[in-house]
Amino acid sequence: MNYFLDDRINNAAVLFPGVGCFLIAACLGSWLHASNVADIDKKLGIQRGGDVIDRSWARDAEAGGPSMMLSVGFEQPSLDAAAEMKMRALEEGKTGVAPLPTKAEIGSAAHLQEIENKRCVKVNASSKFIGLAIVFTAGACYSIFSPAFNLSTNDQWHKLAPGVDKLVIYTAFFYFSLAFFACAVIINVCFLYKPAFGVPKSSIGGYLKDWNGRWIALLAGILCGWGNGFQFMGGQAAGYAAADAVQALPLVSTFWGIVIFGEYRRATTKTYILLAAMLCMFAAAVGLLMGSSGTRKN
Numbered sequence: 001m002n003y004f005l006d007d008r009i010n011n012a013a014v015l016f017p018g019v020g021c022f023l024i025a026a027c028l029g030s031w032l033h034a035s036n037v038a039d040i041d042k043k044l045g046i047q048r049g050g051d052v053i054d055r056s057w058a059r060d061a062e063a064g065g066p067s068m069m070l071s072v073g074f075e076q077p078s079l080d081a082a083a084e085m086k087m088r089a090l091e092e093g094k095t096g097v098a099p100l101p102t103k104a105e106i107g108s109a110a111h112l113q114e115i116e117n118k119r120c121v122k123v124n125a126s127s128k129f130i131g132l133a134i135v136f137t138a139g140a141c142y143s144i145f146s147p148a149f150n151l152s153t154n155d156q157w158h159k160l161a162p163g164v165d166k167l168v169i170y171t172a173f174f175y176f177s178l179a180f181f182a183c184a185v186i187i188n189v190c191f192l193y194k195p196a197f198g199v200p201k202s203s204i205g206g207y208l209k210d211w212n213g214r215w216i217a218l219l220a221g222i223l224c225g226w227g228n229g230f231q232f233m234g235g236q237a238a239g240y241a242a243a244d245a246v247q248a249l250p251l252v253s254t255f256w257g258i259v260i261f262g263e264y265r266r267a268t269t270k271t272y273i274l275l276a277a278m279l280c281m282f283a284a285a286v287g288l289l290m291g292s293s294g295t296r297k298n
Helices: 012-044 056-064 066-072 079-091 109-118 128-154 169-193 204-209 214-238 240-259 269-291
Strands: none
Touching: 012 109, 012 240, 012 269, 128 169, 128 214, 128 240, 169 204, 169 214, 214 240, 240 269
16 A cells, blocks of 8 residues: 555565565464464363363472472472571471472473463463454554555645645654554553453552553553654655565564563474574565665655
């Protein structure tokens, strides 16, 4: 859409192969997700067909002691730490020592179960069709807002009255951000009082009092604002179709997911192959979109 709205200033011979790479990367991403889910189910002993969950690994870990804990991914404390705790207990006159705390190894069944227990919306109990509906709705909205912004700054449909100046990029971005803020407030307030997926109810007062981890959300909003601003400025200069290279976000988010959150740790060879193929296709797509940039005529 942006290619045709911008009067085809982008190089089609480079642009459309990049779009094709994006489509292939998206298909590989779906395949990768299915493979990763299968790996997780195998670790946790989940049969998706009947939603049967076998948590015998957790009971065995508690009953089997250190050797069993290692087999399901628990890390034992160091010997120095264990000796220090024992000496402290003897000094305090205790006859026994409490069980030593354990830490789940990243990628293990115990670690995956810890993540599931911390989720607000439980993945194992969620509906696949509801999830797909939400994803497709989000994708439709995300794909339309860039062409809509393009129309607001360039008036390709000639909706402005004669003599009325077009919106400059910064004015359009201000109204875009204002609408974004209004939608976010309305949607979040509605879900506070009428939550979905079994999430407990809350209130505006409770929301304002709880600042645990909010700085991360604020940082995410700042980064999103900067990213959108640079995307729109780049689109005005070199064409919005090329500016969609901001969709390099799958590359960045996957990289941080692997490095920081330990995603795809201890996965199967098939999952690693799909992960590498998806990242390569995304990288090729971003490079081609950047290479298709043109010069807008005044």
